[in-house]
Amino acid sequence: MKYRKLAGEDVSILGFGLMRLPTYDENGGNIDKEKTYEMIQYAVDNGINYFDTAYVYHNRKSEVVAGEIFENHNLRDKIKIATKLPTWHVTCEDDVTRMLDEQLANLRTDYIDFYLCHALDKNRFDNIILKYNVLPLLEKAKAEGKIRHIGFSFHDDLETFKRILDSYDGWEFCQIQLNYINTDYQAGLEGLRYAAQQRGIGVVIMEPLFGGKLANPSEQIVRELPAGKHPVESAFDFLWNRPEVCVTLSGMGTMQMVRDNIKYAENAEVGMLSETDLAAYARAKHVFDTMALVPCTKCAYCMPCPFGVDIPGVYEAYNKLPVSGKQKAKEMYAALSSDGSKCVGCGACSRVCPQGIMTPSLMKDIHEKLA
Numbered sequence: 001m002k003y004r005k006l007a008g009e010d011v012s013i014l015g016f017g018l019m020r021l022p023t024y025d026e027n028g029g030n031i032d033k034e035k036t037y038e039m040i041q042y043a044v045d046n047g048i049n050y051f052d053t054a055y056v057y058h059n060r061k062s063e064v065v066a067g068e069i070f071e072n073h074n075l076r077d078k079i080k081i082a083t084k085l086p087t088w089h090v091t092c093e094d095d096v097t098r099m100l101d102e103q104l105a106n107l108r109t110d111y112i113d114f115y116l117c118h119a120l121d122k123n124r125f126d127n128i129i130l131k132y133n134v135l136p137l138l139e140k141a142k143a144e145g146k147i148r149h150i151g152f153s154f155h156d157d158l159e160t161f162k163r164i165l166d167s168y169d170g171w172e173f174c175q176i177q178l179n180y181i182n183t184d185y186q187a188g189l190e191g192l193r194y195a196a197q198q199r200g201i202g203v204v205i206m207e208p209l210f211g212g213k214l215a216n217p218s219e220q221i222v223r224e225l226p227a228g229k230h231p232v233e234s235a236f237d238f239l240w241n242r243p244e245v246c247v248t249l250s251g252m253g254t255m256q257m258v259r260d261n262i263k264y265a266e267n268a269e270v271g272m273l274s275e276t277d278l279a280a281y282a283r284a285k286h287v288f289d290t291m292a293l294v295p296c297t298k299c300a301y302c303m304p305c306p307f308g309v310d311i312p313g314v315y316e317a318y319n320k321l322p323v324s325g326k327q328k329a330k331e332m333y334a335a336l337s338s339d340g341s342k343c344v345g346c347g348a349c350s351r352v353c354p355q356g357i358m359t360p361s362l363m364k365d366i367h368e369k370l371a
């Protein structure tokens, strides 16, 4: 495993995202602890030391299961834990300390190495972080030894990203969505450079595979990517190539993924890609941009839909239309346990969607096309 510096600490370039763990149920709350333990132990044995969870992952079970595994198998001293304050649940100052203490208990630890304000955007920064004095409260928690480094994860536009970075000198790291498709989306490559070079803080990357879409892309995209590598390796290399990238997170759900990703990390170096390689990624992005219909990453923040719609499932089927044709898309749609016909347009999903997808205005149209 290779390591880079994040807020002065040595962290593995491959981070283990604990948000797509193996489960027994579709809802994601019933985690298969045995399989999860085997994956985590293998990851630690092979040098991964950065584990990223959040209060809300797996219906609030990710932290709990991870904490149990870390304690039962004496892993705490070998790893760095990153977790996140669910900013949208903060309605007063007391919520911050209460949820942090709950997270420490969930994770069975006295301290969290990297603590992030989760999924900041303009509204949450102005109307939650600033309004409820979250940052002074986190500084107090840091002084008390409950957290070691203060950061934030981000989903909004570049201008907002820079404003959040410039508004507070205490940020030690941040986490952005980046992959070879999203180079000019949200913070993008310019935001990555701004954080690292202008603000001097480390950057953690999420969604390196764009919600899995780059793990098994269409033939048209594979044809453009640098030859001789698996598409997953190509996607990671695009990020590891850059000196500003400290950790690249992967939400690993099977042992095979853990094994493969560790193997890819062994070959990674800053500056490993040539100009020819970079031009190939740009062509692959162009192909993708002209084919994807809805930029859903399957993060499932919108789930469960109060009316039972399998929202990411609907978008996955819909995005098959230009890639695999109408027949395949319709088959996938028909196989959903709950399709878009149940949508009443309440908007609960679009209010929390980090990609800004306006589901209420899309579902009816998609159902008409695929039903």
Ligand code: SF4
Pocket: 305, 306, 307, 308, 309, 311, 342, 343, 344, 345, 346, 347, 348, 349, 350, 359, 360, 363
């Ligand atoms: S807008 Fe439709 S899909 Fe979204 S939460 Fe409401 S009912 Fe569910």
Ligand code: SF4
Pocket: 295, 296, 297, 298, 299, 300, 301, 302, 303, 311, 312, 315, 349, 352, 353, 354, 355, 356, 357
């Ligand atoms: S619709 Fe938005 S919130 Fe729901 S899974 Fe897709 S990207 Fe995530």
